[in-house]
């Protein structure tokens with residue numbers, strides 16, 4: 001099936017301005033500002049530089065008109081940008097972050113259960129081999 005050109009991924013937008021900011025940790029980041037028109041339909045969790053979907057907000061504040069000023073950073077390539085985004089964009093980012101947190105908690109629960117099962121199996125083998133003595137407690 002041929003795809004219409006409009007369905008192709010968009011080329012990355014050109015930054016409006018770039019400046020360096022020193023964070024309280026002492027780390028210096030490069031902040032890329034985009035115009036509002038360019039930012040309106042972007043999916044904020046997607047990094048335009050490396051394609052990672054792990055972009056996270058570092059700082060945020062609400063504007064008087066209900067939009068959000070965000071400082072975003074990609075943990076994969078360390079690209080940072082600041083911009084003003086719509087409520088819908090921020091809600092989609094929040095949903096994506098919530099999904100990521102749910103996935104991490106699920107993985108943690110599975111890993112914890114697997115570690116517990118392994119510990120119980122080691123304990124049973126030690127009991128069967130008479131390697132556990134009353135002095136051990």
Ligand SMILES: [Zn+2]
Pocket residue numbers: 047048049050051052074075076077078079
């Ligand atoms: Zn990136």
